[in-house]
Amino acid sequence: GAVVSQHPSWVICKSGTSVKIECRSLDFQATTMFWYRQFPKQSLMLMATSNEGSKATYEQGVEKDKFLINHASLTLSTLTVTSAHPEDSSFYICSASGGANEQFFGPGTRLTVL
């Protein structure tokens, strides 16, 4: 299957700082990317859907001003957690789709906010 990468794989930051997570499709063009969050022992929760060149669509309850998503190219989407707090500590996973039936997931980014 196609490869999706995320960077960094893990990050530790201080409360109040912003953190940017990158999601790249390495061998295909991703017209749609999804961002998920997963807390320990829970399932993945969809945060937002982004289409290249368009504003992201956020799920209910997800603050768009706190979780900034940019999908500026067909191979890159970024998620910026602004003014991070300990409750934002989680496993963030992106996925990318280049076609109707495809959805490939990245390896995830572990965020710890102190």
Next chain:
Amino acid sequence: DAKTTQPPSMDCAEGRAANLPCNHSTISGNEYVYWYRQIHSQGPQYIIHGLKNNETNEMASLIITEDRKSSTLILPHATLRDTAVYYCIVRVQIFTNAGKSTFGDGTTLTVKP
């Protein structure tokens, strides 16, 4: 997306077939059945998908009932490395934001020696 129901956990002996059921009784005619698995602290891995017909690939087989209200993922010869959480998802094609995958709680499969 249609809601899916899976048993929370299952055990399987190494080398035996693992049969993981999924109920999706409210599935719509244009919704596909997808299976993913997630090994601890990794991103989900695509396994297989289907619409109406049974499907097979190098990883698994997918059996969808004729009324499409349930399906079974079959790992023919389970290994210890197949221990993971298995998610069954139904969704339309990803053309718009409607084609998003909503994850339920999945089934934790434990393969035992």
